Amino acid sequence: MTDLTHPIYHDEEKAREHFEAIRWPEGRVCPHCGEVDNSTLLQGKSHRPGLYKCKGCEKPFTATMGTVFESSKLPLNKWLLAVHLMVSSKKGISAAQLQRNLGLGSYRTAWFVAHRIREAMRQGELQPPMGGGGGDVEADETFIGRDPDAPQSRTPFRNMCKVLTLVDRKTGHARSFVINHLNTATLAPILRENIAREARLITDEAGHYRGIGKEFAAHGSVAHARDEYVSREDPTINTQTIEGFFAIFKRGMRGIYQHCSKHHLHRYMAEFDFRYSNRIAKGVDDDERAVRALAGTVGKRLKYQRPHGQAAALSS
Ligand SMILES: [Zn+2]
Incomplete structure (x- = not known):
C-alpha cells in the first residue's frame, strides 16, 4: 500500500502539482480555446492558487476546470486521498468510512465525494468493442x-x-x-x-x-x-x-x-468495473490505479443530487 503520509495527500499545493501533471502531461492546455503552453500563473493575493491566464483568449482557468472536482470546496489534497482510498480498497469503501478518514463534516459530503469519484471511474463512451481480433x-x-x-x-x-x-x-x-x-x-x-x-x-x-x-x-x-x-x-x-x-x-x-438504490447502482457498477479492469493481477498497482482514476475526472461533471429513492435491501 502506498504511503498515505505523502505530501500530495496533505498539502494542497503539492496536490495541485500532482494533478496538473496528470491532467496536462504534454503542456498546460487552455480549456477555453485549446492553446497549449501559452499561459501564465496569476499571482498575488487576489487570485486563488493555481489560477492561470491564457495568452491566447485571455481567459482564466485552473486544472480542475471541467473535471468532477470543479467548484468543490474540498481541498484537492483531500480529493486525492479520497481517490486513493477508493481505488485501493478491493471491495470499496463506505461513505461513513470516507467521512472519518478525510475528517469531513457530514456524511452527505462524503457520500457526494464518493459519487463524484465513481463518475471519474466510469468508462467514457466510444470504448473499442470487446473481443476484437477474435477474443x-x-x-x-x-x-x-x-x-x-x-x-x-x-x-x-x-x-x-x-x-x-x-x-x-x-x-x-x-x-x-x-x-x-x-x-x-x-x-x-x-x-x-x-x-x-x-x-x-x-x-x-x-x-x-x-x-x-x-x-x-x-x-x-x-x-x-x-x-x-x-x-x-x-x-x-x-x-x-x-x-x-x-x-x-x-x-x-x-x-x-x-x-x-437502483438509481445509483450504475455508478457502483462503474466503480467495480474500474477496479477490476485495472487490478493488480494485470500489473496495475494502487498508485497507477489512482493516476488512471484522476485522468478520468476530466470531461465529466456531476450535478448535485440528493441521495434519494428507497434504499434497496440487499439479498444475494
Ligand atoms: Zn485560451
Whole structure:
C-alpha cells in the first residue's frame, strides 16, 4: 500500500502539482480555446492558487476546470486521498468510512465525494468493442437489491435489480449495465454495441442469448441449470472469469454498500468495473490505479443530487 503520509495527500499545493501533471502531461492546455503552453500563473493575493491566464483568449482557468472536482470546496489534497482510498480498497469503501478518514463534516459530503469519484471511474463512451481480433467475451447477469420498477413476482430474482456484465478474457476488462428487463430486446443492442463481431461469445444457456449469439463468430454456452459451469466438450467454454467478477462485486455490495438504490447502482457498477479492469493481477498497482482514476475526472461533471429513492435491501 502506498504511503498515505505523502505530501500530495496533505498539502494542497503539492496536490495541485500532482494533478496538473496528470491532467496536462504534454503542456498546460487552455480549456477555453485549446492553446497549449501559452499561459501564465496569476499571482498575488487576489487570485486563488493555481489560477492561470491564457495568452491566447485571455481567459482564466485552473486544472480542475471541467473535471468532477470543479467548484468543490474540498481541498484537492483531500480529493486525492479520497481517490486513493477508493481505488485501493478491493471491495470499496463506505461513505461513513470516507467521512472519518478525510475528517469531513457530514456524511452527505462524503457520500457526494464518493459519487463524484465513481463518475471519474466510469468508462467514457466510444470504448473499442470487446473481443476484437477474435477474443473470448463472457456475458452473464446477476441480481442485487430490490427493483422498485419491477412488477411484483413470486420469483425472488424478478423483484431485484438486474445487472448485465461483459468480461473480455484477453484484456481482462469488465463492463456492467443496469438493465430493466432480461430479454433479447434489452440485451441484443448492448451486446451488438460492445462486442466485436469476430469475438466468441460465451454465456449460459439462457434463451435470451440464443438469437444474438448467432451474430458473433461463435457462441459457446454452458448449462448452468444442469450445474454445468465448464463445458465437457470444450473446457475453454466456461463463465469462470465473470463469476470471479460477480463474487468481488457481491462481497463489496454486501459488506460496504448495503443501502444502494437502483438509481445509483450504475455508478457502483462503474466503480467495480474500474477496479477490476485495472487490478493488480494485470500489473496495475494502487498508485497507477489512482493516476488512471484522476485522468478520468476530466470531461465529466456531476450535478448535485440528493441521495434519494428507497434504499434497496440487499439479498444475494
Ligand atoms: Zn485560451
